[in-house]
């Protein structure tokens with residue numbers, strides 16, 4: 001009862017309110033991966049088996065643009081390692097929650113900055129999730145930054161803006177093949193492609209909206225609390241409305257689907273089953289959420305059917321234009 005009242009009070013009642021968007025990172029997402037995400041100069045064109053199109057390298061490009069990496073490495077990386085890198089949080093493997101911290105601290109910079117919107121907020125300290133999700137109050141597991149840590153992260157974000165505004169002289173992009181995608185780029189691209197592969201017809205046929213809206217918990221159906229996307233999850237029997245949100249807003253889409261970019265070259269969308277297991281069985285931080293069995297009621301099966309249809313379009317190359325731009 002308390003719980004229901006709490007949400008009806010509307011911490012996040014307005015659809016698309018900024019506060020709703022803030023829930024995305026707990027909704028799970030890409031394994032930031034163990035891959036080398038360094039966008040810097042690659043091995044260059046070697047004497048190998050010829051200039052096949054499938055083997056990107058950095059060519060003679062200029063390498064990373066001006067940045068404040070040294071400041072990140074000295075002032076910010078240790079904070080992230082101490083506060084955020086637990087395997088159940090943003091380190092370790094899997095796709096959920098967003099794994100933006102690779103095993104070695106030396107690789108943090110490349111992976112963290114590759115999530116340009118979802119982690120660093122394009123280096124704008126007023127919106128950067130790595131700051132705004134933590135600074136106002138305790139985050140999951142009661143993680144909080146000290147004022148000095150907030151200051152250090154803010155100062156680094158500002159330094160990035162300054163460095164990037166003035167990249168200095170140097171060669172322009174070289175004629176080589178583009179460097180390999182970073183995990184953040186791969187995940188963005190996949191989200192964009194996937195959004196164009198989703199169709200209303202497949203969504204309707206699978207009955208995703210109806211099955212999720214009517215799915216039962218020990219405190220009523222999902223629709224009772226999530227009809228207006230409270231808490232960052234939307235469930236409504238209005239199939240067109242629900243499809244519109246899930247196909248065009250990445251933060252909602254990522255509740256259902258999660259890019260696996262552990263192997264950037266073979267990035268693959270997956271069903272974000274982890275999130276629903278955690279929510280439905282009260283795994284931290286969802287300690288007070290109504291409980292449900294993930295496979296009951298056909299909601300997961302509907303999602304699977306929709307996923308299969310969407311994946312088939314992706315494989316066949318019959319997708320429409322992205323509804324979410326990379």
Ligand code: HEC
Nearest residue numbers: 004007023026027215219220221222225231232233289292
């Ligand atoms: C009694 C109200 C209530 C019911 C019923 C309910 N939820 Fe929730 N749900 C919430 C609230 C409040 C939150 C936000 C706080 C939290 O994370 O626990 C939430 C959060 C979530 C989230 C987390 C979103 C994120 O990104 O962190 C998911 C997913 C979710 N609910 C799914 C479901 C599903 C699926 C059902 C039905 C099987 C359901 N909920 C039923 C109240 C409810």
